[in-house]
Amino acid sequence: FLLDTGVSLSLCASRCQKFLISRVGEDWIFLILLGLLMALVSWVMDYAIAFCQEAQKWMYGGLDSNLLLQYIAWISYPVVLITFSAGFTQILAPQAVGSGIPEMKTILRGVVLKEYLTFKTFVAKVIGLTCALGSGMPLGKEGPFVHVASLCAALLSKFMAAVFGGIYKNELRNTEMLSAACAVGVGCCFAAPIGGVLFSIEVTSTFFAVRNYWRGFFAATFSAFIFRVLAVWNQEEETITALFKTRFRLDFPFDLQELPAFAILGIACGFGGALFVYLNRLIVECMRKQKTINKFLLRKRLVYPALVTLLISTLTFPPGFGQFMAGQLTQHESLVALFDNRTWCRQGVAEEFDYISHHHAWKHPQVNVFITLILFTVMKFWMSAVATTMPVPCGAFMPVFLIGAAFGRLVGEIMATMFPDGIHAAGSVYPIVPGGYAVVGAAALSGAVTHTVSTAVIVFELTGQISHILPVMIAVILANAVAQALQPSLYDSIIRIKKLPYLPELGMGHHEKYNIRVEDIMVRDVRYITLNSSYRDLQEMLMTGQLKTLALVESRDSMILLGSIERLQLQSLLSLQLSRQRRLEYLRQLAQDNGTHDHLPSLTSDSTPSSPCTHTHLNSSTNSSAHLTYEMSFLWIQSLEVPVSSLMQITEWEEQQLDEPVDFKNCKIDPAPFQLVEQTSLHKTHTIFSLLGLDHAYVTSMGRLVGVVSLKELRKAIEGSVTVTGVKVRPPLASFRDSGNTTNVSEVTELHKLCIRHRGLSLPREPNPPNSPPAGLHKECQV
């Protein structure tokens, strides 16, 4: 009986375990874990940053007897922290430098950047970021946090795969999880789940699967919840509310007649955003071009961040220039002050605020509040642009957000001075709320820099008020329109600087792009191998070209596309053909034929681990590895002191081997590479490339391979080196395209040829222009 119970118990246990494992495979458990982890990381990091900043203040405050000592305390602290951050990141994982959003965008496009998702990078990013932010420089947390969350997801995924196996090994699923992780990153950084999801979608995706929507929402909400609950448990807050809570009046948030001012603010922010991106790129490019600076900086990598930090912290030194630009406040304190309900220029409205102590930082006895705001905006603008080029983990969102808020506050204060009793004509007096302008400015400038609309949502979630929705939306949209017309987004700009593979967006209203077709941009000289190719052809192909995949066609005449083969596969095919095994076999056979058995045992018993075959696989990333193998095996045989005659025989044997037709039996072939037609429009090609994350696509006509389009050609076409009116890349026939029939002619002629070939007819009829209407768009939709 006991045994029976034991058996049933163990059965039950095993079933439970199975159930558990299958449940653990569920997405939501993964997402909860991810959210929890990220919330903890975010909270601990915030705590550490606050501690750092408190420490600096304490040091600075304790030394108020001696100005020089105070100055040294004020500057040494950030310089040490930033230098440490730069050095630490440099040593542990240089991939952790910068925002991380550009890299995530590239990874989510399907490009493998493996070193960006390792544990080392995670550690470097978290510690480097904490130090960088703790220094009080104008740097942001949100960009790196997207990267940290993705790192977290990737590591968690790897861990789960190792423990539970199964579903965690699915690559598709990992991509889905990565895009959810990006949402978590923004969400738990700002406690803004909705804005986080939308921001991460806008910033990282070109096409978004609505299927994955709930994942982002779920994880970001959970994460934001935990992040804020930690603050409540730590008795910092009474309950869960917004990070930068505002108290604007609800009944009459703004007047209709204030809308033009909001619109102008939005447009100005658009120009400002474009300028910021331009400035940022200019600094990076300047540093690269100036060879002497560049060399010096490369040798001493830590000098640049130290110098920049020194400059910025000197300028913000509170008893010095800092007194005119509220230099003593941290980003958080400045933002709270800027979203203040009061009108600073008048101080008429008396409300109770607990952060009044920070308030006098903005009110200099000799200097007007307007001057302070203008100085703050201008100085922070270039400081942020410079600071974000430092080689430490840092983002630009928060600094830009702060500058926008200051600029908005400036406009608001000006409005409040111009209309002291508000604009509203009838009845009650509603004075203008400059804090509202600050909110609008913050959303508009950050929207302009990042080219996103969802900063509007982030601002609502950050302030906890949605009453200014209309001004915010109008300003953000206008700012986006202006900024997108002038400059790429900050993240796209970094992608270009870093030379990551990317696909530019089709801009607004570039309608001439609708007329470019694949045939205008494709490369007609495609490298291919046929079913009849010999190994020699293969070798030549591998030694001359640099493409990662090669097309496989039926024969040189038919050119019917059968599939594509990766370069690596071909290399291993070639090295297999000339492999040690086969060489040995041949030698043995040769020996048998000649009756010279003397040195063969040494060959067969030779089991050195560094056989040429292994070498091939190690070196397979280099282009000429096949050639290398060939040379090496040659040398290897030479080193065995084989008689010259047999060496000659081996060379002969190799030549003979190379002339054999390729045996594709053991080769992995991609049997259905993506195909386009010559008539596919650029617009559609762009859509397909970004939808499916393609790297290249073959252009076929009735199954025949006629060209290839890769990301490079597409990029060129979109960025304008190919125009419809230009003749640079266009084939002669393309200019007739508007008549509609010509494209069909070539198609028909080709079909005709095929027919003739198949039926064995020898007389080629004249290809008459057909009467059928030109192939419409609905045809192309089937691409």
Added chain:
Amino acid sequence: FLLDTGVSLSLCASRCQKFLISRVGEDWIFLILLGLLMALVSWVMDYAIAFCQEAQKWMYGGLDSNLLLQYIAWISYPVVLITFSAGFTQILAPQAVGSGIPEMKTILRGVVLKEYLTFKTFVAKVIGLTCALGSGMPLGKEGPFVHVASLCAALLSKFMAAVFGGIYKNELRNTEMLSAACAVGVGCCFAAPIGGVLFSIEVTSTFFAVRNYWRGFFAATFSAFIFRVLAVWNQEEETITALFKTRFRLDFPFDLQELPAFAILGIACGFGGALFVYLNRLIVECMRKQKTINKFLLRKRLVYPALVTLLISTLTFPPGFGQFMAGQLTQHESLVALFDNRTWCRQGVAEEFDYISHHHAWKHPQVNVFITLILFTVMKFWMSAVATTMPVPCGAFMPVFLIGAAFGRLVGEIMATMFPDGIHAAGSVYPIVPGGYAVVGAAALSGAVTHTVSTAVIVFELTGQISHILPVMIAVILANAVAQALQPSLYDSIIRIKKLPYLPELGMGHHEKYNIRVEDIMVRDVRYITLNSSYRDLQEMLMTGQLKTLALVESRDSMILLGSIERLQLQSLLSLQLSRQRRLEYLRQLAQDNGTHDHLPSLTSDSTPSSPCTHTHLNSSTNSSAHLTYEMSFLWIQSLEVPVSSLMQITEWEEQQLDEPVDFKNCKIDPAPFQLVEQTSLHKTHTIFSLLGLDHAYVTSMGRLVGVVSLKELRKAIEGSVTVTGVKVRPPLASFRDSGNTTNVSEVTELHKLCIRHRGLSLPREPNPPNSPPAGLHKECQV
């Protein structure tokens, strides 16, 4: 000199005109026009609806001396309006019935439903909807408004194309505009631009192009702005604020310990939402199955809506049962009352509200407020489910939102009774706000019914407060999780009821779906034509099959896929081969050969417009049109009284003609139909189908056609008639798939065959199981 000026002036004018036309082609002008139009339509409609409801109240109020007269006035008004709405829609455009979101989802998937986007439908929808909503039935405005906005966009697009031409004719662009229009529809209906964009994305798309994001935001913001500005200009409001403004306290919106209650509310709403969808479908299916009812209803189409309206308005009659369920209030009034700041069960907090007059509708002298709320919730629940099945233009969002709000208020009142002084332990007393529960309930229930998360955003924009963000998000996500596990969304349910083409979503956590592959679900018996096919083959193919497109392969042996041809093209090919022209030519030649010239002139001069050729094109939609043509031309020749011998000859000629190989010269061929591989996973296939809006895809193996997958097979596979463990549709090899090598074997074998065929080798070597690792997922990514 004058002439010179004239020339330069005319040049300038033409340049201006050109500039204007090119600018008009810009998206943003189109979007502004669309937003403006929709805001006007929405505002005028709201005005008309309010007028209708006022009229009913006035009639009802004026007759308070006689209960019977009052009753007749109360019921006759809605019955007349609903019957008129149903009749009007039925006569003008039956497509205007219902919500329109399911149809828009189908259209945006790429299916052409042309009659849904006509001017007639627009008129029917707008007028029908106004009447339906004016009747005061529990119907919504938001679903139909999505349809109206899309109609508006389609008509505007057509108008612009007629006037300005060019870019407006681009079909891709029209799709982009349609998806922006959906956002406008929701946006200007609720004055919720952000929520509108997100809701429309969630409801209509499976994959969303972030590129199109700004369009939706721009148009929806503009539209919402105009919609609210109209209210200000009409002196209804002082400034632009939310539609259902709430005044919850900002400093302590809710206690952390209330979160479990919010979570339970969310879960309950999830079950409620699933029940609503089930009930709605049940009613429709019941009516269909009951043949006697069905017949009766079909004959008298207006009886059903009239009966339903009679029932509902009788139950809400205020002096009758309506007094227990706030029957006299309109949807808008009820919602305002439910979002009230006060705690109804205690009335402790005294704040001033201007809608107190409506308030007593909820306070019956004999009945508890709990009973009123319960009755309201339950009665409105089934009433809404029934009302939305009426054949009038109507949506279900607003009624569901209202029910959710009532249920939330109920939970909130219960909580307020249980914790009269709030839950918060330390220090100050924060009483519970039942209005917050109403907001959470509304978002959760509407989210559950529509399977969307963005109802959370809509609720923030509707109430103008975001302070309850966390409870709302938690409840909405939980409600979604429950509802999605139990039922499809309301819109998907309607799509299934209406039998529109659709692709079901891959549910959460259906991980077994990752293991099904295309080879498990594809149809292996593909209909194809070869380059060698004769017209007879074509005829047979057309007469037996029903597919819209046919595959074109090189030959029966090679089976290499060259492209696909539409059925219509083949039909015209066949009819061209047996055309009147060619027949005449043959007859003339025959006559020349025989020397019988007597009846030929009559034939050549015969120019009857109803030639068989024309007939073919008219009848080309029927399946056997080719056969028909053949018969008809036969008859036609008979009617000309051709001698029997020549008739025989013609028959012979036709037989001979049919035996000729098909000449594909004049035929439009889709040269690159979409191809999948046998190993493509179901998950990936689903992604590709929904990404590219495919209807079918060919399955190829090394260029050879091996099968076809259409939406039907995919649907079956996802909905579970194919399981991995089932053997129903699986090919024998599929069960070996886990060993990883077997799939490669077949591939390699086929390749081998090809090689042999090409090299002319005759000895088939044994196909050894290869040593290469199984094709990984990253290979398939290239599909």
